[in-house]
Amino acid sequence: MARMSIAEALRQAIREEMRRDERVFCIGEDIGIEGGFGGAFTVTLGLSDEFGHERILDTPVSETAIAGVAIGAALAGMRPIADVQYGDFLFCMMDQLANQAAKLRYMSGGQVSVPLVMRAPVGATARGAQHAQSLEAFFCHIPGLKVVAPATAYDAKGLLKSAVRDDNPVIVFEHKLLYGSKGPRSERGALSPIGEVPEEEYLVPIGQGIVRREGKDVTIVAKLLMMYRALAAADILAEQGIEAEVIDPRTLVPLDKELILASVRKTGRLVIAEEDNLTGGWAAEIAAIVADEAFIWLDAPIKRVSAPDVPPPFAPLLEREYVPNEEKIVAAVLSLF
């Protein structure tokens, strides 16, 4: 076992997949420039030394081109790993992702496929409304896209490798406060979990969630940064005699629905925590599934702990109110008893 940050685990995954399969290449802004940053969060740092600038392909500031070129290359037999510096810029390439990548296979009657990986950092870090959004729900809503959201180094590496090998477009959401980027690209107030990663090759299959903590009284479903806040909430709840089960779905599409339903059948209570905005959000979808398929097992209403329906604010004080925390998760759980 090696201990590493999520940024390092992602870098290892890319390195291994590029060594294994020469069709794999990276494309994005500032990812391979000599003396540069290795992308906004250092994930591709040093990779151009080994793979050269043809396979660590630096683009101009042109998001439509990044996505479009990646789609075209994928259609024609390559395996691109594209990235945006902040997830918010996915909106700049939305036509390519939503109308093209997601639909080409279906509308061609299965003639073509788009084995594309699109990496995007999400989460609020005091940069204001255009560098902070959690966009998972937008992409879960589009049939034809797979969506993963790894919260640990182990999952980051294993899921990214699976995404590269998947024959479909896969959006990988990564959280800025979890990367553990170092040096000038480190982030104030980051959580930066260090995790164990096996020396030997492994994959984390797309579509499998995981129970992060077992409990019998309430189920808390949470991903990315909120998974850590849910674990912190579970600690607080344990002191009050409530045993919370924390589920990290890891993949959002396709969702490991059975894991969540089984947990709810056991606990009878469900809280979903997310950094996404409330209305029409990801948590709403989880709540709908459970209401639909496990209603009779519920002893209490389902609670969502989401960011409010406002854009991410700049002031750190307002941002602390905006991003759900363990106190809000605890309060939501207590309201069910």
Add this chain to the structure above:
Amino acid sequence: MTQADTSLSPGTEAAELPDPERLLHMYRTMVLIRRHEERVNELYLQGKIPSTLHLYIGQEAVATGVCANLRPDDTVLSTHRPHGHALAKGMEPRKLIAELFARATGCCRAKGGSMHVGDVSVGMLPAIAIVGANVPIAAGVALAAKMQKTDRVAVCFFGDGAANEGAWHEGLNVAAIWDLPVIFVCENNLYAASTPVSLAFKIENIADRAAGYGMPGVVVDGNDVLAVYRASRQAIERARRGGGPTLIECKTYRLCGHSRSDPRTYRSREEEAEWQKRDPIPRFRQWLLAEQRFTAEQLDKVDQEVEETIEEAIAIASSSPEPQVAELYTGVFKDLS
């Protein structure tokens, strides 16, 4: 100390030069921007300012030369690097600095932050941090001026990087076909984050793209405030008369990192030293002295006044209140509080 280049604005006719009062105001604006940026950078590094900062050090002649031709009712659209544009358009330093400090008295009530500063009362729209997104919006502001039969103009500042966004091309084209009163000011500082223009363009001058849309394209020394003044004056007068848009490319250099603690390892210290010699502020100062427009004492007095203005603004900002938490939930829509 390197010797400053005093060969300012060759070929300028005396009649084309600003009057003494305006010359002094331009000098003051450049020093104000420089001192502002130096001081907020210090405060940032001391941890007193949150988030990140994109500083304008080295590019002061561009915002100053352009805005010296604008009226309060003209509109400026800006970028992730907006402090210089805001100050040159007449925003009060205290409102700007309070925003960076995330105080309730900030120009955007601490909801915007460094990348979104603006004050519509002086014609500075809140800055837009999505690279290239301000270009079609500027065309829209100009369209309104035209529809309303005024002679107002819009000025859109952006970097070399923005010229490779799809939005940039769409914005320029509609401005051209509809003869809109907008001036596109490209601050070509040779890098988009770490990416040198040599990797992002096949052409020497970004202004050459103007021909493709049917508008004049002008290249100026962006470190020569009088050259910028003259070129933008022509373009602005043309736009006011209904002559349509102009693309002005100002060749310049940021004498600082891209953002926060950028070690600038993607460019050489020799290149930086070359540009340091062309620092627009000593250049202008020495021109003013050599031409006997002002005495050293007069200019030193301006420096001193700027120093006091900035320190006073910092003192006010740091003692101003933070926003109330309840502010998070207000202001999403105009009709609802």
